[in-house]
Amino acid sequence: MIRSTLDLQQTALQTLQERYRQPHSLRCQVERHLDFSPHTILQMLVLEVERKFRCLAVKRLVRDGGFPPFRSFKYCGKQTFHDVYYDKADLLSSKGVWIRQRDGHWQAKIQRGGDYHNSKFEELSNPMDISQYLAELTGIRHNERNNFGLMQMAAFSTLRESWVADQDFTVVQDVTDFGHTVGEVELECRVEGEGSPGLATERYRAAKMAEMDERITTFMKRYSWAFCAGVPKGKLTAYFETFQ
Incomplete structure (x- = not known):
């Protein structure tokens, strides 16, 4: 029985690695989320709460x-990134969903939850999950090869520039290539759960985000x-005011 269980665990691990074919660090992340029960796979839920400032x-x-003064403080430097946002006749943004x-x-x-200036998000980064x-x-299935059936709506x-203060709080200030400045204070939490989200998971998520x-x-x-x-103005709002 012990040998059979170990064989099942190894087979499940190999199947996941072959399926995703991700870089080593990401494959290790999948491994860490395998429970030692051969029938249980743990899912990682990423929760983010942010508040904007001008x-x-x-x-x-x-x-x-x-x-x-801050209790602790770390300067994280500067980085530049390029975002392309997608939607379909405002179908997603009207529901509080942003794909980029x-x-x-x-x-x-x-x-x-929250509002425009004080937002609570769940994040997905695996194209299969998206x-x-x-x-x-939407009732329609697409994949990343055709941009999930969406159209580009913004690109900038x-x-x-970012800092981490009091150990847990990420402070960022963004300046776009069209001249808009806005900042955010963010908290992120990673939660493991089994299988599909249920009522207990939803309640926990809501309570955790409120905290x-x-x-x-x-x-x-x-x-x-x-x-x-x-009153802060988000980057997408400023983009549309500038170019539309």
């Missing part, structure tokens, strides 16, 4: 740039010296 209130964000390619990699951001989600949403590049949102609110109030007051 721009930084200080010329240079540093640990002790205001009072109180960031530097050629597909991503789906699914709004799970295809499955869109099929459930962004220069992002993350409260933490961001407290963080931004504590360090209000770092963030400009006023």
Whole structure:
């Protein structure tokens, strides 16, 4: 019986590796999410809560740039990335779903609560998962080879500067190639679960996101010296105002 169970585990692992053919680091991620029961595969759920702000209130964000100072602080540097957003007659964006390619990699951001300035998202990055989600949403199945049956609606590049404060909070400020600036404070949580999401998973997700949102609110109030007051404008909104 022990030999049979181990054989089943090894077969399941080999099947997953052959199916996805991902780079080594991603294959290891799949391996880590195999339970030792041969009938159970764990799924990783990525939850993200973010709050936008207009721009930084200080010329240079540093640990002790205001009072109180950050408890911990790390500068993460600058990076440039190119986003291409896809939709079909506003079908997805009207439902709080954004599909994009960031530097050629597909991503789906699914709004799970909040509003325009304070958003709660579930993220998908595997094209198979994105295809499955869109099929459930629209009733039509496509894959990444034909852009999931969607049309390009926006494309622009962004220069992002980022920091990590108080260990868990990512602070970013973005400047687009068409001159728009906006910032975000983000918290991310990775949760493992079995099989398809059920009622217990949905309740846990909602409770976890509410907790993350409260933490961001407290963080931004504590360090209000770092963030400009006023109503922020997202990059897509600014893009459409500029080009349409």
